[in-house]
Amino acid sequence: MLDAAFGPGRFAKxxxxxRERxxxxxxxLSRVALDDHNEVVGVCRIWSVSAGQPFYFLGPLAVDPKAQLAGLGLTLVREAVAACRAKGGNGIVLxxxxxxxxxLGFSVAPPGTLSLPGAVDPARLLWLELxxxxxSNARGEIGPP
Ligand SMILES: CC(C)(COP(=O)(O)OP(=O)(O)OC[C@H]1O[C@@H](n2cnc3c(N)ncnc32)[C@H](O)[C@@H]1OP(=O)(O)O)[C@@H](O)C(=O)NCCC(=O)NCCS
Structure with a gap:
């Protein structure tokens, strides 16, 4: 399902x-959507990470191309965010x-605050405070918890 949604370049992200570090x-805290035949048609995974403080990292988020644009993607994220909030987390970065x-409440992380182990478009580095x-103490390169 992830291969179908992202194509072959997904491991280059x-x-x-x-995730691999x-x-x-x-x-x-992660969420999976199943169809009537118990096949996976959507996923939103959550990871514990840290950079200056602990927080969650969201991804991959993907919906089967055949099931897209029906609200599943937003529902998966909303459910995962609710689970993180219920657990008492600080925030979510993606x-x-x-x-x-x-x-869903995400906004662009203040430029220069956080980095990833590789290039990322700062306009796509988003966060949500839970x-x-x-x-407020998140800074530096995102690494293991
Ligand atoms: C992104 C993705 C998960 C969205 O899933 P989905 O179930 O189609 O999303 P929804 O139906 O909940 O979409 C809700 C809204 O988001 C919009 N949207 C969908 N994909 C979008 C995208 N890539 N960029 C911006 N907006 C998008 C929809 O147009 C819709 O807006 P509308 O209600 O104003 O029409 C899905 O397109 C996907 O798997 N894409 C490939 C993998 C990917 O890019 N994942 C995201 C990495 S962060």
Missing amino acids: TSERV GAMAEPS VGAERFFRP RRGGL
């Missing part, structure tokens, strides 16, 4: 470097399109 998977994530000032 800088976000993948964060020791980010800790959080299955209980690399993605601001236009898609803005309705409580007021939750990410």
Whole structure:
């Protein structure tokens, strides 16, 4: 499903470097969408990371091309964010399109605050504080928790 949604370049993404360098998977906070045949048609994964302080890293987010534009992507993120908030997390960081994530409360991270182990367009580095000032100590390169 991830291959179908992202194409062959998905392992080249800088976000993948964060995940392979020791980010800790959080299955209980991640969300998967199944169709009537129990096939996976969507996924939103959450990882524990840190940079100056602990927070969550979101991705990959993907919906099967056959099931896109029906609200599934937004629902998966909304559910994962709710799980992170219920757990009492500081905030969530991701690399993605601001236009898609803005309705869920994400905004562009202040330039120069956070970096990834590789190139990333600063306009696509987004975050969401799960409580007021939750990410105020976030700085530096995102690494393992
Ligand atoms: C991005 C993705 C997960 C969205 O899933 P989806 O189920 O189609 O999304 P939704 O139906 O919930 O879309 C809700 C809104 O987001 C918009 N949207 C969808 N994909 C978008 C994108 N890549 N960029 C900006 N906006 C997007 C839709 O047009 C819709 O807006 P509208 O309600 O104003 O029409 C899906 O297109 C996908 O898997 N893409 C390939 C992988 C990818 O790029 N993942 C994101 C990496 S951060």
